[in-house]
Amino acid sequence: MAVVQTPKEKYPPGDFAIWIIIYVELVTFALLFLGYAFSRRGDVALFNESQLMLNQTSGFINTLILVTSSYFVIKAVKAITSMSEESVQEANATASRWLLLAIGCGVAFGFIKSAEFYHIFSQGIGLSTNKFFMFYIMLTAFHFMHVMLGSFILFVIYKKTKNAGYSYGDYRGIETGASYWHMVDLLWIVLFPLIYIIR
Amino acid sequence: MKTKYLEIVWATLAALTLFAYLLGYLKIISTAFVALLLFTTFVKGQLVIDYFMGLKGVSWKYRMIPTIWLVVVLSLIGVAYYMPV
Numbered sequence: 001m002a003v004v005q006t007p008k009e010k011y012p013p014g015d016f017a018i019w020i021i022i023y024v025e026l027v028t029f030a031l032l033f034l035g036y037a038f039s040r041r042g043d044v045a046l047f048n049e050s051q052l053m054l055n056q057t058s059g060f061i062n063t064l065i066l067v068t069s070s071y072f073v074i075k076a077v078k079a080i081t082s083m084s085e086e087s088v089q090e091a092n093a094t095a096s097r098w099l100l101l102a103i104g105c106g107v108a109f110g111f112i113k114s115a116e117f118y119h120i121f122s123q124g125i126g127l128s129t130n131k132f133f134m135f136y137i138m139l140t141a142f143h144f145m146h147v148m149l150g151s152f153i154l155f156v157i158y159k160k161t162k163n164a165g166y167s168y169g170d171y172r173g174i175e176t177g178a179s180y181w182h183m184v185d186l187l188w189i190v191l192f193p194l195i196y197i198i199r
Numbered sequence: 200m201k202t203k204y205l206e207i208v209w210a211t212l213a214a215l216t217l218f219a220y221l222l223g224y225l226k227i228i229s230t231a232f233v234a235l236l237l238f239t240t241f242v243k244g245q246l247v248i249d250y251f252m253g254l255k256g257v258s259w260k261y262r263m264i265p266t267i268w269l270v271v272v273l274s275l276i277g278v279a280y281y282m283p284v
Contacts, residue, residue, distance in 0.1 A: 060224075067216065183252075194276060198228065
């Protein structure tokens with residue numbers, strides 16, 4: 001029996017410009033990750049001691065929240081990309097429900113991260129405390145801003161799905177926003193073990 | 200791509216995240232475990248790249264960019280950790 005292979009799509013999903021942004025973001029964060037990893041070599045004891053002041057459980061919960069939100073987002077994307085001309089309303093409604101869950105995850109991440117920052121800052125710890133906390137605050141605050149922007153983007157897409165704004169064959173917008181959100185997830189997947197676990 | 204794979208991907212990501220957390224929480228992270236942790240981080244990242252970002256089905260040159268990023272970053276983190284001070 002002849003095996004029929006599905007030809008690969010040429011380009012990544014979403015607008016091509018978002019991928020340029022994603023690649024730039026990945027390089028920027030890579031420099032910060034490596035800055036942390038190699039700076040740690042200069043004073044391993046200080047980094048290990050400072051790391052003990054972090055709440056690993058909140059880092060773990062936030063990781064679970066982000067990977068779960070990514071799952072919700074891809075479910076929303078699948079609802080839109082697999083719609084037929086007859087199921088436009090239904091597909092948009094399904095996607096909006098998944099997106100609402102994903103936005104909820106983004107908000108939950110924000111609350112947990114804010115509580116973690118409050119705990120750290122209330123102890124008088126800041127950017128100038130030591131090199132570990134300089135990297136910790138820079139990396140996590142920078143990432144936090146990406147989560148907030150990503151949540152806003154998801155909200156805009158959610159509003160469009162609520163108005164049944166995506167039609168058959170028109171799903172570049174949702175794919176673009178979803179790609180950005182998955183990048184935010186990918187960055188945290190590297191950040192979590194690097195900052196919270198490895199010692 | 201069948202959507203049932205998405206549930207498997209999510210469960211794998213959650214399980215590997217729990218594994219990483221337990222290594223830290225139970226304070227059993229050691230020199231040997233760091234390599235394993237970096238490998239599981241690569242698996243998690245690649246799952247996100249392939250199935251959530253949807254790059255598994257696109258031209259290899261676009262798929263390779265984030266994969267190479269992941270390999271380079273995690274390898275250099277490993278070098279920074281294991282290289283003698």
